[in-house]
Amino acid sequence: MNVNLTDDEIAFRDEVREFFAEKYPADLRQKQDEGVTLDREDTIRWQKLLNDRGWFAVNWPEEYGGTGWSSIQKYIFANEMAAVNAPIIVPFGVSMVAPVIYTFGSEEQKQRFLPDILASNVWWCQGYSEPGSGSDLASLKTKAERDGDHYIVNGTKTWTTLGHLADWIFCLVRTSSDVARRQEGISFLLIDMTTPGVSVKPIITIEGSREVNEVHFDNVHVPLENLVGEEGKGWTYGKVLLQHERTNTAGVARSKYRLDDLKQKAAQSIHDAAPLINDRNFARKIAVIEIELKALEYTDLRTLAAVATGKAPGPESSILKIKGTEIQQSLDALFVEAAGYYALPFVPEQYVVDFPEEDRIGHGLETRTSLRYFNNRKATIYAGSNEIQKNIIAKHVLGL
Amino acid sequence: MDFSISEEQSMLADSVSRFIKNDYDFERRQKIAASADGFSMELWRTFAELGWTAVPFSEEDGGLGGGPIELMLMMEQFGRGLVVEPFLANVVLAGGVLRRVADAGQKSRWLTPMIEGNLQIALAFAEPQGRFNIADLKTTATINGEGFVLNGSKTCVLNGGSAELLIIPARTSGEQAAEEGITLFAIAADSSGIVRRPYATVDAHQAADITLRDVKIDAGAILGTVGEGFATFQEAVDEATLAVCAEAIGIMRTMHDKTVEYSKNRVQFGVPIGSFQALQHRMVDTLMACEQSQSLMMWAVMLNAADDADRQQAVSAIKYQIGTAGINVAREGVQIHGGMGVTWELDIAHYFKRLTAIDLLFGNADFHLDRYIRCSS
Numbered sequence: 030m031n032v033n034l035t036d037d038e039i040a041f042r043d044e045v046r047e048f049f050a051e052k053y054p055a056d057l058r059q060k061q062d063e064g065v066t067l068d069r070e071d072t073i074r075w076q077k078l079l080n081d082r083g084w085f086a087v088n089w090p091e092e093y094g095g096t097g098w099s100s101i102q103k104y105i106f107a108n109e110m111a112a113v114n115a116p117i118i119v120p121f122g123v124s125m126v127a128p129v130i131y132t133f134g135s136e137e138q139k140q141r142f143l144p145d146i147l148a149s150n151v152w153w154c155q156g157y158s159e160p161g162s163g164s165d166l167a168s169l170k171t172k173a174e175r176d177g178d179h180y181i182v183n184g185t186k187t188w189t190t191l192g193h194l195a196d197w198i199f200c201l202v203r204t205s206s207d208v209a210r211r212q213e214g215i216s217f218l219l220i221d222m223t224t225p226g227v228s229v230k231p232i233i234t235i236e237g238s239r240e241v242n243e244v245h246f247d248n249v250h251v252p253l254e255n256l257v258g259e260e261g262k263g264w265t266y267g268k269v270l271l272q273h274e275r276t277n278t279a280g281v282a283r284s285k286y287r288l289d290d291l292k293q294k295a296a297q298s299i300h301d302a303a304p305l306i307n308d309r310n311f312a313r314k315i316a317v318i319e320i321e322l323k324a325l326e327y328t329d330l331r332t333l334a335a336v337a338t339g340k341a342p343g344p345e346s347s348i349l350k351i352k353g354t355e356i357q358q359s360l361d362a363l364f365v366e367a368a369g370y371y372a373l374p375f376v377p378e379q380y381v382v383d384f385p386e387e388d389r390i391g392h393g394l395e396t397r398t399s400l401r402y403f404n405n406r407k408a409t410i411y412a413g414s415n416e417i418q419k420n421i422i423a424k425h426v427l428g429l
Numbered sequence: 430m431d432f433s434i435s436e437e438q439s440m441l442a443d444s445v446s447r448f449i450k451n452d453y454d455f456e457r458r459q460k461i462a463a464s465a466d467g468f469s470m471e472l473w474r475t476f477a478e479l480g481w482t483a484v485p486f487s488e489e490d491g492g493l494g495g496g497p498i499e500l501m502l503m504m505e506q507f508g509r510g511l512v513v514e515p516f517l518a519n520v521v522l523a524g525g526v527l528r529r530v531a532d533a534g535q536k537s538r539w540l541t542p543m544i545e546g547n548l549q550i551a552l553a554f555a556e557p558q559g560r561f562n563i564a565d566l567k568t569t570a571t572i573n574g575e576g577f578v579l580n581g582s583k584t585c586v587l588n589g590g591s592a593e594l595l596i597i598p599a600r601t602s603g604e605q606a607a608e609e610g611i612t613l614f615a616i617a618a619d620s621s622g623i624v625r626r627p628y629a630t631v632d633a634h635q636a637a638d639i640t641l642r643d644v645k646i647d648a649g650a651i652l653g654t655v656g657e658g659f660a661t662f663q664e665a666v667d668e669a670t671l672a673v674c675a676e677a678i679g680i681m682r683t684m685h686d687k688t689v690e691y692s693k694n695r696v697q698f699g700v701p702i703g704s705f706q707a708l709q710h711r712m713v714d715t716l717m718a719c720e721q722s723q724s725l726m727m728w729a730v731m732l733n734a735a736d737d738a739d740r741q742q743a744v745s746a747i748k749y750q751i752g753t754a755g756i757n758v759a760r761e762g763v764q765i766h767g768g769m770g771v772t773w774e775l776d777i778a779h780y781f782k783r784l785t786a787i788d789l790l791f792g793n794a795d796f797h798l799d800r801y802i803r804c805s806s
Contacts, residue, residue: 030431030432030433030434030498030727030730030731031430031431031731031733032430032728032731032732032733033430033733034430101430306806312802313798313799313802316798316801316802316805317749317798320725320746320749320750320801321721323724323725323728323746324721324722324724324725324728324750325721325724326724326728327724327725327727327728328720328721328724330430330432330724331432331723331724331727334430334431334432345720348716348717348720351717352717352721416710419709419710419713419714420706420709422713422716423706423709423710423712423713426713426716427689427703427709427712427713427716428689428693429689429692429693429703429704429709429712
């Protein structure tokens with residue numbers, strides 16, 4: 030057992046650090062640091078920059094254009110990326126549908142979809158949840174019926190993150206109701222959002238922004254060749270995807286960055302007040318999260334080490350999802366606490382580039398803290414609520 | 430970064446684990462704990478024969494050259510077996526002081542026989558008024574010709590009743606809680622002026638309250654440099670803190686496993702109680718507490734901190750974790766076992782008591798959270 034980076038790993042870290050120092054565009058950094066939401070073009074530009082260096086598809090096998098990195102290299106990369114507050118990579122294409130395609134898809138599907146995901150030419154979104162199917166995902170009703178060389182899809186998907194920006198959607202759909210277990214009649218289907226009959230309606234979330242959508246399918250014709258793997262096996266493929274999603278949601282590197290940011294802010298005198306870190310209660314809350322986060326970082330590393338020896342991420346990844354999101358939300362709440370009264374003004378118009386300083390209410394991102402806090406209550410709900418994660422662990426790890 | 434253990438380390442862990450399985454079942458442990466000494470001298474000699482008492486010492490000192498990882502592996506197994514033999518007191522606490530500051534003569538007089546299983550030693554790390562602050566010492570050592578005279582009181586001296594040699598931190602100068610002015614002395618336990626009141630603790634370990642009245646000692650009893658004993662004292666206590674945390678993880682894992690197993694077999698309302706979601710989620714919480722604690726432990730033992738503050742901070746982080754998440758694992762274990770969980774008959778109750786004692790030993794969760802904060806500023 031040892032925790033030291035090898036010389037090669039240190040060289041790799043320096044290489045990554047240097048890349049971000051040189052290639053991370055100043056205007057994107059400014060937006061990130063000023064709490065301005067990145068638009069579609071910003072995100073694509075950033076992802077293309079990473080791909081130009083060969084560092085976009087971090088988790089993919091090399092044969093499809095992935096990095097082929099070791100788990101420790103991935104860990105270093107995530108840390109360096111978070112440390113400069115780089116934009117997040119939108120996961121739906123590169124981290125979610127792509128592993129399903131290269132694991133279960135046909136040769137033709139791999140050639141058709143993977144290069145465009147790699148190059149961020151096509152924006153993907155996820156069609157899992159439905160208005161009547163949240164935690165009980167297997168109860169989903171969106172139907173795909175065979176009609177010659179097409180499926181005809183009818184139904185509604187919801188909570189579709191950034192669906193209004195997407196070109197394609199991957200969906201779990203019901204292809205058969207005549208099955209012993211509900212899970213068996215579900216298939217994994219790729220749908221072009223420009224197909225007639227697809228419509229996207231916004232859902233405005235708690236903090237007042239459009240992030241998620243409802244996607245309606247009204248007699249949408251989808252070619253049979255857009256089915257991934259076998260008909261009726263979609264649930265199995267979807268579960269693999271969810272386990273990838275859960276390891277990604279630990280978000281340790283981001284939380285480390287945010288914790289450092291919080292500590293720095295708490296150590297400063299803001300609005301002429303005494304530094305908040307002098308408050309014993311606040312200092313203890315920060316310390317508790319820091320300890321939890323250190324533990325999670327090592328739990329994450331232990332999981333990565335297990336994956337490196339050839340194991341797929343298993344049900345333990347649920348632990349990362351639960352703890353990771355709990356820590357994120359604790360941090361959100363502490364940022365609000367630190368902002369005090371300045372967490373109250375609802376001033377979304379401030380979060381634009383070069384908003385005049387003299388017109389700004391609050392210091393820095395103080396007024397943004399509550400919006401983030403409200404928005405991020407989603408973290409313990411999405412990707413299988415934390416209660417569902419506990420059900421999974423109880424069943425598959427504890428054998429209950 | 431590498432989480433795997435070496436072949437030697439794995440063999441060491443296996444040898445302790447085999448001993449627990451074959452020679453230290455709960456029934457035998459209870460018999461040993463109820464005996465006059467409160468531990469088995471015969472088994473202690475076996476520990477020495479197996480080389481366990483030599484693990485953390487350098488080869489030069491007659492040891493096996495192990496470090497925190499070896500100690501962690503052994504202590505985790507001792508936790509699983511609820512071992513009451515005074516490994517912590519002799520090897521980690523007293524041995525930790527001796528290997529750091531004893532001179533060659535002192536080592537051959539005290540450390541060698543301890544490693545051989547022929548000398549029982551205790552470090553008096555606490556005083557009645559000091560709570561968890563080990564620098565808070567009212568015990569004084571005043572110069573008396575070539576030697577010193579000691580006066581004061583010590584409490585909760587682990588292995589204090591059986592010890593033949595006592596290591597006494599005493600104040601040779603400075604204010605009551607100052608880190609400067611502390612000197613470490615090694616004194617025969619039967620010296621004139623020493624009164625010991627031994628007792629069993631709630632977790633079936635053995636300790637003693639000790640008073641020192643005009644205890645006269647010569648210069649040969651001084652360990653290290655006069656007035657500069659605190660750093661050594663603290664390092665030994667920190668090492669012991671890490672060791673009991675590893676022991677706690679063994680206890681937590683055992684309680685968690687036994688509780689899950691029990692919930693699969695205990696039938697109420699016609700079904701195993703483990704089928705109830707209210708209980709399932711709580712057992713998932715205890716699993717997560719075990720994993721998170723293990724992770725912090727690995728961080729703490731792998732951390733080759735050059736900086737004392739960083740090292741202390743890691744120790745305090747894991748001790749805080751054990752005092753909060755760990756205690757919760759123990760309480761849930763008792764709760765889910767229902768009435769059986771609070772009987773003397775069942776091992777669950779005894780695991781719970783040991784974990785409770787570990788929370789208090791060397792500072793509870795609150796104490797260590799505060800120390801953690803001090804270390805970061």
